[in-house]
Amino acid sequence: MKLYPKLFLTLGCALIGALGLLGSILSYSYTHTLRTTIADTELTSTAQTMTAINRFLLERSLGAQTIASKQALIAALKEQTITQPETQTQLEESCIRFISLTGPWDELRIFSAQEQSILSVNPIGQHQLPDDPIDLTFVQAALEKETLVVSDVVQARNGKPTMVFAAPIKSSTAYNATTLGVVVLHLTWPAVTEILTTLDEKRLFLFNAQGNLISTNAPTVSSYSLQDTSLLLTTTEPRNLTLTPQQSEGEQIFASVVPQQPFLTYQGHGWKLVSEIPTREAFAPIQNLITLASFTSIVVLCLTGFLLAVLLRRFLVQPIERLSVMAQAMKDGRYDKRTVISNQDELGKLGEALNAMAETIEASYQQLERRVQEKTQALNTQVENLETTKKATLNILEDLSTAKQVVQQEQAKDEALLNSIGDGLIAIDDQGLITYINEAAVHLLGETQKQFVGTPFHKAWTVRTEEGTEVPLAQRPVQQALLGNTKVLSSDYIYVRKDGTSFAAATTATPIISHGQTLGVILVIRDISHEKSIDRAKSEFVSLASHQLRTPLSAINWYTEMLLAGDAGPLQPEQTKFLQEINEGNQRMIVLVNSLLNVSRLELGTFTIEPQPTNVIDIAQAVLKELTGQIQIKHLTINTSFSTTLPLLSVDPKLMRMIFENLLSNAVKYTPAEGTVSISVQPQDRDLLITVQDNGFGIPEAQQSKIFTKLFRADNVRAKDTEGTGLGLYIVHSILENSGGKIWFTSVENKGTTFFVTIPLTGMQKKTGTRELS
Amino acid sequence: MSPHVEAPAPTILVIEDERPLLEAITKKLEHCCFEVVATRSVEQALGYLEDVKGIQCIWLDHYLLGAKNGLDFVAKIKEANSPWKTIPIFVVSNTASPDKVGAYMQLGVNAYYTKSDYHLDQIIADIRETLHCKTCVINPTHAEKEL
Numbered sequence: 001m002k003l004y005p006k007l008f009l010t011l012g013c014a015l016i017g018a019l020g021l022l023g024s025i026l027s028y029s030y031t032h033t034l035r036t037t038i039a040d041t042e043l044t045s046t047a048q049t050m051t052a053i054n055r056f057l058l059e060r061s062l063g064a065q066t067i068a069s070k071q072a073l074i075a076a077l078k079e080q081t082i083t084q085p086e087t088q089t090q091l092e093e094s095c096i097r098f099i100s101l102t103g104p105w106d107e108l109r110i111f112s113a114q115e116q117s118i119l120s121v122n123p124i125g126q127h128q129l130p131d132d133p134i135d136l137t138f139v140q141a142a143l144e145k146e147t148l149v150v151s152d153v154v155q156a157r158n159g160k161p162t163m164v165f166a167a168p169i170k171s172s173t174a175y176n177a178t179t180l181g182v183v184v185l186h187l188t189w190p191a192v193t194e195i196l197t198t199l200d201e202k203r204l205f206l207f208n209a210q211g212n213l214i215s216t217n218a219p220t221v222s223s224y225s226l227q228d229t230s231l232l233l234t235t236t237e238p239r240n241l242t243l244t245p246q247q248s249e250g251e252q253i254f255a256s257v258v259p260q261q262p263f264l265t266y267q268g269h270g271w272k273l274v275s276e277i278p279t280r281e282a283f284a285p286i287q288n289l290i291t292l293a294s295f296t297s298i299v300v301l302c303l304t305g306f307l308l309a310v311l312l313r314r315f316l317v318q319p320i321e322r323l324s325v326m327a328q329a330m331k332d333g334r335y336d337k338r339t340v341i342s343n344q345d346e347l348g349k350l351g352e353a354l355n356a357m358a359e360t361i362e363a364s365y366q367q368l369e370r371r372v373q374e375k376t377q378a379l380n381t382q383v384e385n386l387e388t389t390k391k392a393t394l395n396i397l398e399d400l401s402t403a404k405q406v407v408q409q410e411q412a413k414d415e416a417l418l419n420s421i422g423d424g425l426i427a428i429d430d431q432g433l434i435t436y437i438n439e440a441a442v443h444l445l446g447e448t449q450k451q452f453v454g455t456p457f458h459k460a461w462t463v464r465t466e467e468g469t470e471v472p473l474a475q476r477p478v479q480q481a482l483l484g485n486t487k488v489l490s491s492d493y494i495y496v497r498k499d500g501t502s503f504a505a506a507t508t509a510t511p512i513i514s515h516g517q518t519l520g521v522i523l524v525i526r527d528i529s530h531e532k533s534i535d536r537a538k539s540e541f542v543s544l545a546s547h548q549l550r551t552p553l554s555a556i557n558w559y560t561e562m563l564l565a566g567d568a569g570p571l572q573p574e575q576t577k578f579l580q581e582i583n584e585g586n587q588r589m590i591v592l593v594n595s596l597l598n599v600s601r602l603e604l605g606t607f608t609i610e611p612q613p614t615n616v617i618d619i620a621q622a623v624l625k626e627l628t629g630q631i632q633i634k635h636l637t638i639n640t641s642f643s644t645t646l647p648l649l650s651v652d653p654k655l656m657r658m659i660f661e662n663l664l665s666n667a668v669k670y671t672p673a674e675g676t677v678s679i680s681v682q683p684q685d686r687d688l689l690i691t692v693q694d695n696g697f698g699i700p701e702a703q704q705s706k707i708f709t710k711l712f713r714a715d716n717v718r719a720k721d722t723e724g725t726g727l728g729l730y731i732v733h734s735i736l737e738n739s740g741g742k743i744w745f746t747s748v749e750n751k752g753t754t755f756f757v758t759i760p761l762t763g764m765q766k767k768t769g770t771r772e773l774s
Numbered sequence: 775m776s777p778h779v780e781a782p783a784p785t786i787l788v789i790e791d792e793r794p795l796l797e798a799i800t801k802k803l804e805h806c807c808f809e810v811v812a813t814r815s816v817e818q819a820l821g822y823l824e825d826v827k828g829i830q831c832i833w834l835d836h837y838l839l840g841a842k843n844g845l846d847f848v849a850k851i852k853e854a855n856s857p858w859k860t861i862p863i864f865v866v867s868n869t870a871s872p873d874k875v876g877a878y879m880q881l882g883v884n885a886y887y888t889k890s891d892y893h894l895d896q897i898i899a900d901i902r903e904t905l906h907c908k909t910c911v912i913n914p915t916h917a918e919k920e921l
Contacts, residue, residue, distance in 0.1 A: 547837060550868035551792055554889035558798040561893050567805050590890045608872055 004317040008309055015304060023297055027290060034286045039240045039254070042202075042282065046256040046275040047238055049204060052195050053273070054263035057150070060165060060187055061266055063102025065148055068167035068183040070094065073110065077180035078171055082110075082118050095121045104188035106162060110169075111139045111182045118181065132157040132186075138166035139182045146170075146179055152269045153214045156186055161214065163187040193217065202275045209270030235259055235272060242279060252279040319347040326354050335362035424525040428478055430518055432456050444505075444527055446497040457523070462496040466504075481509035481521045491528060504532045535605075545600070549593045556586045588723065595727040599710060602734040609655060609739050609767035613648035616656060616688065617681050623660040624679070630668050631677075639678035646683060650763025655735050662728035663692040663755050669724065670717055670753070671696030687758035695752035704747060708733040716749060732757075739764035784907055785809040785826065788833040789819045789847065790866075795889070799833060799866075802894045806902075816842035820850065823858050831901055834883075836867035836874065845874070848881045862904050866897060 067073070072094055076082040082091065091110075099105045100123060107129055110119040115136060120129040134154055141149040151164040165185040170177040196204040196217040206215040211233055241255040253276055260271040280287070322339045329337035335358050339351045418425055424441025428434055437445075437452045445452070445461050452460055457478050463471040473479050477488040491506040506528040512519045560583045562568060564576065571579065601607040624631075624638065631638060667677045671694040680691040699707055699714050706712045711726040736743050740760050747753035786808045790796040796812055803810045811826050813819045815838055823829060832851075836844040844865060851858040863883040867874075868890060875886050884904055887897055901907070 547868045550888070550890040551795065554868060555792070555794045555798065557890060558795065558802070558894050561895070562798065562802055562805075565895070567802065593890070 043256045047258045050258045050273040058266040064165035064167040067098045068169045104191045106186040109184040142166035142182045161189040205274045207272045254279040254282040426523040429520040464494045477509040504529045611650040611764045614653045617642045634673045637676040641680035667694040690757040693754040698749035699747040783809045784830040786831040788812045790835045815840040816847045832863045836869045
C-alpha cells in the first residue's frame with residue numbers, strides 16, 4: 001500500500017474515532033437533558049390541566065355560594081314568601097339567570113331548612129323538576145355543616161354523571177346566622193371533559209380516588225393503557241412513568257400522573273389525572289435530533305475526509321512523491337534531475353537539501369569521472385611501468401633466489417661449522433631462553449636439541465661449586481653476562497646434567513650487544529674434567545717437587561744454623577768460615593729452587609693471581625728499603641718519582657713485590673759503584689707505568705732478544721761474576737703476561753738499561769690456581 | 775753456650791716424617807729448654823697426646839709417615855669435644871700450596887712456615903712468644919752473629 005492511502009486511512013480512522021466519541025458524549029448528554037426536559041414538560045402540562053379542572057370546580061363552588069347569598073332568595077325564605085307564586089316566579093327567573101352566570105349547571109334546586117324542595121329550575125327555564133334522591137344527602141350535610149358541600153362525581157337521576165354543590169342559605173353574614181335553606185346545583189359534567197379536550201392534545205384520563213375513570217378526552221376508554229390501578233392509588237405526588245409494551249399491551253408508553261391537590265378553598269376529591277402518550281411520540285424530537293445530528297456528522301465527516309485527502313495530497317503526499325522520484329533518479333545515477341519546491345516546510349527544506357546534494361554529487365561525479373579518466377590514464381602508464389618492473393622484479397627474484405641459495409649454503413656451512421666445533425656453543429636470548437645449541441653442547445649436556453631450544457637456560461642444567469653447593473642464578477656466568485654486559489670467564493664450576501651426572505666446565509659467556517642493548521649471550525662451554533685432573537696432577541707434582549727439593553735444603557739450612565749457633569759446640573774460625581760458605585751456597589740453592597718452582601708454576605699455569613686494593617708505591621719503597629744495604633755498599637744514587645695521586649690498584653701484592661724485587665735488584669746488582677738508579681711510578685693514560693732506569697752495564701744488543709728467556713744471563717754480567725739465576729726477568733715477564741701487563745726495555749751496553757712495565761689501572765686479571773709464587 | 779734455666783720446661787710434641795729434620799728440630803728445641811716428644815706419624819702423635827700429660831705446643835709437618843697427613847691430625851684434635859683443641863699448633867712444611875695453607879688456617883693453627891725459608895730460631899721465637907714462655911733464654915750472640 002502506498003503512503004497516500006496509508007496516511008488517509010490512518011488519519012480518517014483517527015478522525016472518525018474522535019468524532020464518534022465526541023458525538024456519543026454529546027448525544028448522550030443532549031438526549032438525557034432533552035428527555036428530562038420533555039418529561040418535565042409533560043408532567044407540567046398534565047399538572048396545568050389538573051389545575052384547570054380545580055379552578056373550574058372552585059369557580060363552580062363560588063358560584064353556588066354566590067347564589068346562596070342572593071338577598072332576594074334570603075328574603076323570600078326569611079319572610080316565607082317563597083311559596084307564593086309571584087315570588088316563586090321571580091326567584092325562578094333570577095335562578096335561571098344565576099345558572100347562566102355561574103354555570104354550566106344542569107339544574108338548580110332550593111331546599112328549605114326542613115329539607116323540603118321549594119324551587120327547581122334548569123338552564124332552559126324548566127321548573128318544578130322531579131326530585132333527585134341524591135340531593136337530600138348533600139342537603140342534610142350542608143345543613144349540618146352549615147357550609148358548602150361538594151360531592152364527588154355521582155350519578156344523577158337521569159343516569160348521567162354529575163357533581164352536586166350544596167350551599168347553605170344564611171340569614172345573614174353573621175357568624176351565628178340562621179340557615180334558612182340550601183341551594184343545590186348539579187354540575188354539567190361534560191364541561192369537565194371539555195376542559196380535558198380543550199387544554200391538551202394528549203390522551204387524558206381522570207380517575208376518582210377509588211381509581212374509577214370519571215372522565216377522558218380519549219375517543220374510547222379502552223385506549224387507556226395503565227391497567228394497573230394500584231399505581232394510581234399509591235401516587236401522591238406528580239410523577240412520570242414509562243410503561244413497557246407488556247404493561248401497556250402495545251408500544252412503549254410515556255405516562256404522567258398528577259394527583260388532585262387542594263386548590264384555594266376547594267379541597268378536592270383525591271382525583272388523579274393521567275396523561276398518556278407513546279414514548280416514540282413523546283421523544284420524537286430527540287430521535288429527530290439524533291437523526292439530524294447523525295446526518296450532519298456524516299456530512300461533516302465526508303467533507304472533512306475530502307478536505308483531509310486534498311490537503312494530505314497537496315501538502316504531504318505530492319512533495320514526498322516528488323522526493324521519492326528524485327531519490328529514485330539519484331539511485332539510478334541520474335543526478336541532473338531536480339525536485340519542485342512548493343513550500344518552505346520541512347519537506348521543502350528536504351527537497352532543497354536533496355537538490356543541493358544532487359548538485360554536489362553531480363559535480364563530484366563529474367569531477368570523479370575526470371579523475372577516473374586521469375587515474376585510468378595514469379594506471380595504464382603504471383601498468384606499463386609495472387610490466388617493466390615485473391620483468392625487473394623477476395630478474396631480482398632470480399638474483400634473490402641465487403642469493404638465498406648462497407645464504408642457505410652459508411647457513412649450512414655455519415651450521416656445520418658450529419656443529420664441528422669441539423666446544424659446546426649455546427645461544428641464549430635476552431629473556432634467558434636457549435635459541436640455539438650445537439651438537440657438542442648437546443653431547444655435553446645430554447639431551448636432544450629440541451629439548452633445549454626454547455627452554456630457560458637455568459632450567460636446562462644446574463651449576464654447582466666444586467664443594468657441591470648450587471650456584472645461585474645471579475652468580476651464574478650467563479646471568480652475569482646478561483645483566484653486566486661483560487664477558488664472564490669461568491672454570492670453577494661443575495655442570496650437572498638432568499640425569500644427575502656432572503662434569504667440570506670452562507665457560508665463556510659473551511654478551512651480544514647491539515646499539516648498547518644486550519640481545520643475548522653466547523655461552524661457550526668445554527668439558528675440562530680431564531684438564532682438571534691434569535691440573536691436580538701438576539699441582540701434586542709441584543707440591544712433591546717443592547717438598548722433595550726443599551727438604552734436604554732445609555736439613556742443610558737448619559743443621560748449618562745449629563752448627564754456626566754453637567749448638568754442637570764451639571767452632572774453629574776456619575770451620576765457621578766453611579760453614580758460612582755452605583750456608584750461603586745453600587741459601588742460593590733455596591733461592592734457585594724457589595725460582596725454579598715459580599717458573600714451573602708459571603709454565604704449568606697453576607699459580608694464583610689474587611688482586612686486592614694495593615698501594616703500589618708502598619711496595620716499591622719497601623723493596624728499596626730492603627735493598628738499602630747493597631745500595632749503601634755500592635754508594636749508588638737512588639732517584640725516585642712516585643705519583644702523589646695514585647689510587648689503590650687492584651693487583652696481587654705478592655706478584656707486585658716480585659716485579660719490583662727483580663727489576664730493582666737487577667738495577668742495583670748490574671750498576672757499578674757510584675752509579676745511579678732511578679725508579680718512577682706514574683699513571684699514564686689507562687695504565688700504570690713503572691720505569692726502572694740504571695746507568696749500569698747494559699745489555700749487549702745481540703742478546704737483548706733473549707733477555708726474557710729462562711736461565712739466560714748476558715755475557716757481560718756473567719763475566720763480572722755477579723750472582724744471578726737467570727730466572728728473574730723470565731718470571732716478571734711471565735707474571736705480566738698472565739696478569740694483563742706488559743714489559744719492555746731499552747739498553748745500551750755500558751751505558752745503562754731502562755725497563756718499562758705497564759699494568760692496567762683497572763688492575764690485574766684474577767687467576768685461580770693451586771699455587772702461589774714464592 | 776749453655777741455656778739459663780728459669781722455669782719448668784714446656785713440653786712440645788714434634789711431628790715430622792723426615793728423620794734428619796726431626797732430629798735437628800728435637801735437638802734445637804731441647805737446646806732451647808723444651809721437653810720434646812717426637813714422632814713421625816699421626817697415629818703415634820695421637821697416642822702421645824693420650825699418654826703424655828702437659829703437652830703445651832705442637833710442631834707439625836704436612837706429609838707424614840702413614841696414611842694420614844698433618845691436616846687429618848689437626849682436624850682430629852680440633853674437634854669440638856677434643857681435650858687438646860686449645861693446644862697451639864705450628865705447621866712447618868715445605869708444601870706451601872695456597873689451598874693447604876688456607877685449610878690449616880681455617881682449622882685454627884697458629885702459624886704456617888715454609889721450612890726452607892725460615893731458621894729454627896725464628897720459629898722457636900714465635901712459639902715462645904705464643905706460650906709466653908720464659909723458661910730459657912738462648913744466648914743469641916753466637917747464632918745471630920754467625921747468621
